[in-house]
Amino acid sequence: SKTNNAVNQVDSRIESATAFIRSQITTHEFSLETLADIACLSTSRFTHLFKDQIGIPVRPFIRWCRMRVAVTSVLSGMT
Numbered sequence: 283s284k285t286n287n288a289v290n291q292v293d294s295r296i297e298s299a300t301a302f303i304r305s306q307i308t309t310h311e312f313s314l315e316t317l318a319d320i321a322c323l324s325t326s327r328f329t330h331l332f333k334d335q336i337g338i339p340v341r342p343f344i345r346w347c348r349m350r351v352a353v354t355s356v357l358s359g360m361t
Contacts, residue, residue, distance in 0.1 A: 295321035296335045299328070300343070307347045314340060 299321045309311035333339050
């Protein structure tokens with residue numbers, strides 16, 4: 283189990299992948315291989331560590347980020 287000071291401590295490799303996803307969400311299709319490369323991990327290790335660190339698998343995370351962008355766009359008046 284995690285100690286209190288470890289809560290919200292995301293592995294820097296996963297943090298770099300999530301930052302990349304967020305920064306490229308409107309212009310990029312993401313492959314697991316590319317994201318694993320950014321994190322300097324194998325694809326299988328990346329997918330396991332991502333879910334462990336973020337709490338959901340990579341694909342639902344990407345969908346969630348896209349949905350946030352879409353909702354924000356609609357709320358700001360875009361079609």
